[in-house]
Amino acid sequence: MTTDDPIFTPRFSFQKPLRLLCASVLLLAAAPVLAQNADKAAAPAPDVAAPQDTASPAAPRSRADAAATATLAALLPRLAGNDTIPLMDRSAMFAGDLSRLLANYDVSQSAADRAEIAVNDGQVQSILKRAMGLLGTPYRWGGTSPDGFDCSGLVGYVFKTALGIELPRVSREMARDDAAALIKDRNALTAGDLVFFGRRGRVDHVGIYVGEGRFLHAPSRGKDVQIDTLASGYWSEKFVQARRVL
Missing domain, CATH: 3.90.1720.10 (endopeptidase domain like (from Nostoc punctiforme))
Known part of the structure; x- marks a missing residue:
């Protein structure tokens, strides 16, 4: 039985640090998840954020209007020598903003005709x-x-x-x-x-x-x-x- 004592004692002392090391690794791996959950918990309730959501499309809409206006500004001078919008530019008519801007513009007549x-x-x-x-x-x-x-x-x-x-x-x-x-x-x-x-x-x-x-x-x-x-x-x-x- 004396031969078993030296073997048992080191074996017990080695496994304890190993378990601590594994626990530390798992804790480090879980840290991002815990941080993400903490951010979600700290975020405002949906009913508080709702007013911001309704106002957020304003920026994209403004950018869309600006883009449509720029497209229209580039397109209209080309109508001066043509009775209708050139074929290559007809795809622009699929844009809702451009269609809205052109609603009051009579493209059936060229600038020269007008x-x-x-x-x-x-x-x-x-x-x-x-x-x-x-x-x-x-x-x-x-x-x-x-x-x-x-x-x-x-x-x-x-x-x-x-x-x-x-x-x-x-x-x-x-x-x-x-x-x-x-x-x-x-x-x-x-x-x-x-x-x-x-x-x-x-x-x-x-x-x-x-x-x-x-x-x-x-x-x-x-x-x-x-x-x-x-x-x-x-x-x-x-x-x-x-x-x-x-």
């Missing part, structure tokens, strides 16, 4: 303003001045003094002037168009369409420059065609 329309509108306004200023001017056969107008003299005076446009002297020649677009449908009339009247297709009178089914003209002797309707009555029946100068 500029032309703006100029045309300004010309029409100049014609109407000049023509309206002559209401009440007496009719005078062969007249071409504010002292008195005949029908073609009035129209020619308005276009020449308002825009510098020279028109043929008499209504019949104005109606034949191919430099102005021919319009046969009165429903297609726009302000500033020349409207012609006559009998059996022969033009003998002209006026300026002012919109809403009405036109301005110098009717005949004994009458002043006035506005009449195309919708019904004498002049409706005498309407032959129209020409668009602008």
Whole structure:
């Protein structure tokens, strides 16, 4: 039995430090997990953090808006020479923010088209303003001045003094002037168009369409420059065609 004593004692003293070492290793390995659990326990309750969650998308939304705005700023100058958005840029339309920014932008017309329309509108306004200023001017056969107008003299005076446009002297020649677009449908009339009247297709009178089914003209002797309707009555029946100068 004496031979067993030296063997038993060292064996017991060696295993105790080994168990302590293993416990220390396990404790070190578990430290990150314990720290993570401690952070979770210290975090605020979900109902307290909820207001922050609802406000947090503001930053991404602002960044999205900024990106969409930058894309739009780069895209719009390219529309100047095209009627529609270039094919390579159509993928951008899938972005909700870009679609929202483009909602009020008419991409069916190029910038050049819109500029032309703006100029045309300004010309029409100049014609109407000049023509309206002559209401009440007496009719005078062969007249071409504010002292008195005949029908073609009035129209020619308005276009020449308002825009510098020279028109043929008499209504019949104005109606034949191919430099102005021919319009046969009165429903297609726009302000500033020349409207012609006559009998059996022969033009003998002209006026300026002012919109809403009405036109301005110098009717005949004994009458002043006035506005009449195309919708019904004498002049409706005498309407032959129209020409668009602008």
